[in-house]
Amino acid sequence: ADTDCAAVLAKIPGHTGAMAMQSVICYELGRADEARAIMDFDKRLLSREIAAAKGQAEADLLNAALAEAVSTHPSIAYEPKDYSTKKGYHTGEIANEESGPIHALLDWIRAEIDAVIAYRLNAWGVVMEDQGHQSSHIHRDAWLSGVYYIKVPASVTETDPDHAGWIEFGTPHPYPKRKTTSDITLIRPQPGKAILFP
Secondary structure, three states: OHHHHHHHHHHOOOOHHHHHHHHHHHHHOOOHHHHHHHHOHHHHOEEEEHHHHHOHHHHHHHHHHHHHHHHOOOOOEEOOOOOOEEEEEEOOOOOOOOOHHHHHHHHHHHHHHOOOOOOOOOOOOEEEEEEEEEOOOOOOOOOOEEEEOOOOOOOOOOOOOOOOOOEEEOOOOOOOOOOOOOOOEEEOOOOOEEEEEO
């Protein structure tokens, strides 16, 4: 697997699936520094806040409208098959919305990345229940992924030692023979915050 991942990355630098697998392999083989270089959270994670572009009042209004639009979207379903959403609701594809708050959010996202790369945007919405979460996963076909927080429960705080509700990067999907742990990083979600990642 180590050789195969290295071969894929030699042919396709930045291949998300190979990078994710290679980082786990490196930890397992005692090459933690190499794994950290692959993940490089400081370089790869970007945070953007919509309030910086639109002002706090407009961002708050947009988030309120987004919360309503996502939670009542016709495609929303509880723990849909083949998605990582657990104890929560997940919409179908929403990237093609032609008006309304979802469209406004996607316009902002496109404006943030238009100058960098040509892309095809896929988007969906998630509404979590108490203890809802995303299981560890990667977006194998994505060059860039991201999450935008519309609403966050008051219980998700900066001072919580357990970091409940925070987004976590670096923990691979569990597998039976794993003997090591990976470095992780946690980011506290806040309404109006977008986090971009490979």
